[in-house]
Amino acid sequence: MNTLFSRCAKLVKSTIKPAMIASYALLSIAAHAVEYRLPTNGNSVVGENQYYVVPEGKTTLEAIAAKFQLGLTNMMQANPGVDPYLPTPGSTLIIPHQLILPNTKREGIVVNIAEMRLYYYPKNSNSVTVLPIGIGQVGRDTPENWVTKVYRKRANPTWTPTKNTREIYAAKGVTLPDVWPAGPDNPMGLFALYVGNLFALHGTNADFGIGLRVSQGCVRLRDDDIEHLFNSVPVGTRVEFINQPVKVAEESNGGRYVEVHEPLSRTQEEFESNEPVMLELDRKVTRFIAHAETDSFVIKRLLEQRTGMPTRINP
Numbered sequence: 001m002n003t004l005f006s007r008c009a010k011l012v013k014s015t016i017k018p019a020m021i022a023s024y025a026l027l028s029i030a031a032h033a034v035e036y037r038l039p040t041n042g043n044s045v046v047g048e049n050q051y052y053v054v055p056e057g058k059t060t061l062e063a064i065a066a067k068f069q070l071g072l073t074n075m076m077q078a079n080p081g082v083d084p085y086l087p088t089p090g091s092t093l094i095i096p097h098q099l100i101l102p103n104t105k106r107e108g109i110v111v112n113i114a115e116m117r118l119y120y121y122p123k124n125s126n127s128v129t130v131l132p133i134g135i136g137q138v139g140r141d142t143p144e145n146w147v148t149k150v151y152r153k154r155a156n157p158t159w160t161p162t163k164n165t166r167e168i169y170a171a172k173g174v175t176l177p178d179v180w181p182a183g184p185d186n187p188m189g190l191f192a193l194y195v196g197n198l199f200a201l202h203g204t205n206a207d208f209g210i211g212l213r214v215s216q217g218c219v220r221l222r223d224d225d226i227e228h229l230f231n232s233v234p235v236g237t238r239v240e241f242i243n244q245p246v247k248v249a250e251e252s253n254g255g256r257y258v259e260v261h262e263p264l265s266r267t268q269e270e271f272e273s274n275e276p277v278m279l280e281l282d283r284k285v286t287r288f289i290a291h292a293e294t295d296s297f298v299i300k301r302l303l304e305q306r307t308g309m310p311t312r313i314n315p
Contacts, residue, residue: 033129033228034069034097038106038121044249045257045310046128049078050095054087061087062208066222068095071116071132071211077261077308096309100247100259101128103284108238109150109201109229111219113142114245115261115308116211118201118219120233131229133201134209134220138271141264142217144243148195150235156182157192157202165216189223191230195239202226213264213271246281248288249310256293259310260302279303289313 036046052064061084065075076084078096087093102112102119106128110119113135120129135142159180161169166176180186189203201219203226209215210222221229245263250256263279265271281289289299293314302311 033131033225035127035129038126038128039101041252043251044101044103044247045098045251045255046101047098049098049309052093052095054089054091054093056089058086060085062210064093065132065211068097069130069132069225070096071134073116073211073262074132074308075211077306080305080307094309096307098310099130100249100257100310102242102244102247104240104242104244105238109233109240111142111201111239111241112244113144113241114243114264115247118221118229120229122232123234129228129232131221131225132210134204134212134214136215136217137213138265138268140215140217142215142219143196143199143241146241148239148241150193150195150233150237150239152194152235153230153233154192154194155230156190157186157188157200158182159186159188160198162198162216189221189226191226193226193229193233201229201239245279246285247310248285250288254314255312256288256291256314257310258289258299258302258313259308260306261308262306276304276306 039046050068052068054064061075061079061082062072064087065072072084074096075093076082078094082091082093099117102110104110106121108121110121111133112119116133116135118131118133120131122129160178161176161180169176180188184190185205187205188200189205192200192202194200199218201221203223204220209220214220243264245261247259248257260279263277265277270277291314295313295315298311298313302313
């Protein structure tokens, strides 16, 4: 656990003041979801960032992240240097609720593993629900560039560890059963949406790990969030897995925005290194950044700091 927190702390070096433009309304922050109204006129920036004063008494960044329906990495990127175990009482944190919708089809479920967020676009709705997720460890990576669907749903799922998973645990001195029975101690949690052979979006029996690389490859959600998806998402719903650490948006008001997250490490050596992971920009992002109006100082700072928050890059 200490290693995971240490890795989170290495993800970002500094931050910038967030753009508080509130392009489109944040409809609600309920116990089970953050919901945004979908933008119009070809726009992609939604929500607004907020500020939170850390209360007196003991709390953790994970507890604050859960309170605001965020993953731990989202909070770490937006608030570099904050002690994840004991943020300073009276200090002010940024709650990064402004974001750019992923550059892909706005249908069904979209999982952007780079930012560790799941987007659900309900059919015949003018809104999108955004949920934080935990994803696969290095070497047990969650899929990317994959389009599938929800094949079935199950309450109180059992867990069938793969042979590889059992061997990994055995090397640590832990013997896993062939099938872990359903119940509150099950690592799958209380609900699961199966989107492939032995691959699922599911709950967890742990309070820690949302917004981190901790699973055996599946997508992990907090209990209330997976229950919300279980009750809301029909079987047959389209599911797409993408990897977009850099998202861009050109808004109808002329604003050009970039949101940069730390790319996922591909090797254990890279994961444990103090050096930032190299950003690989695709052709569309490169063209967007190369625009004549781009403020070169702002974009350089964004690509270095990787705060995970949209920032305007033109005057």
